[in-house]
């Protein structure tokens with residue numbers, strides 16, 4: 001529920017006319033709007049780079065967006081905003097001739113739109129309040145869903161790594177590489193949630209194999225490799241429970257908001273293929289090149305990099321230089337070269353994520369990790 005308090009609104013347009021429309025509506029009716037919605041602080045920006053900078057430095061409740069801002073320079077304004085500040089609601093300001101643009105922007109993640117010709121304090125209040133309210137509900141659902149996914153992923157990882165931060169880090173790295181590769185906002189946020197489930201199938205691997213301090217025998221390796229197919233089965237598109245008549249009745253009542261879940265289906269592809277190698281020598285399918293789903297190619301690199309840097313029951317943590325040497329040697333054979341290059345571009349951010357999500361056991365084992373990265 002949106003509380004009535006101080007609201008921060010960013011007006012993003014390079015059209016003086018549209019800016020004036022909004023400013024006039026606010027100037028003439030500020031008292032009425034504030035009575036309904038709380039005090040409003042309005043900031044205006046006429047270029048997309050500045051919009052992104054402002055959103056990264058301060059949490060805005062709503063961006064009133066001119067959907068043509070920055071498009072001439074080849075930018076996607078909505079995507080830029082949603083990446084810079086996923087918590088901010090977006091309301092598109094469109095003219096009557098831009099009906100198509102309004103629907104498109106709604107489909108891609110804006111909360112609402114307002115006709116530029118109809119901006120007055122009533123419509124502005126209704127739209128701003130509704131958009132902020134919807135965004136806040138969406139965020140609450142998204143956060144609880146992310147929490148559940150992380151806890152499930154951590155449960156599978158627990159025997160290998162008690163804090164379970166490895167799986168969360170892999171999701172964060174994968175998101176950064178997705179951004180560096182120019183994936184869409186939806187793909188980026190989906191991989192962020194799906195990647196932590198890559199090893200969910202390990203839940204079925206016996207401790208004697210998972211925690212074995214030495215090399216696995218061929219038979220043990222065969223059992224270990226089954227975690228891919230088992231993970232994919234866990235993440236299959238239907239469970240016995242969801243297919244039951246009882247569950248179908250509850251779901252069709254609409255109260256769960258259940259829909260086809262892109263996170264689950266991407267997580268399934270990642271679980272199945274994160275041990276495939278670019279040159280076709282991986283497992284379980286010996287897929288090569290782009291026959292391996294892109295998200296699995298991204299997670300393959302993130303997973304190996306983080307595992308190399310972390311102590312495991314069977315190995316000490318490698319120092320960063322050694323890890324980078326191994327990752328770089330894998331370019332074009334183990335890893336997709338485009339993913340390797342994207343990893344290099346976001347390495348500083350990846351190291352920040354790693355420091356932010358360090359494992360307790362690693363803090364204790366600092367003496368065996370050389371933090372020499374600069």
Ligand SMILES: [Fe+2]
Pocket residue numbers: 198199227274275
């Ligand atoms: Fe794995």
Ligand SMILES: [Fe+2]
Pocket residue numbers: 166170198199303307
């Ligand atoms: Fe992993």
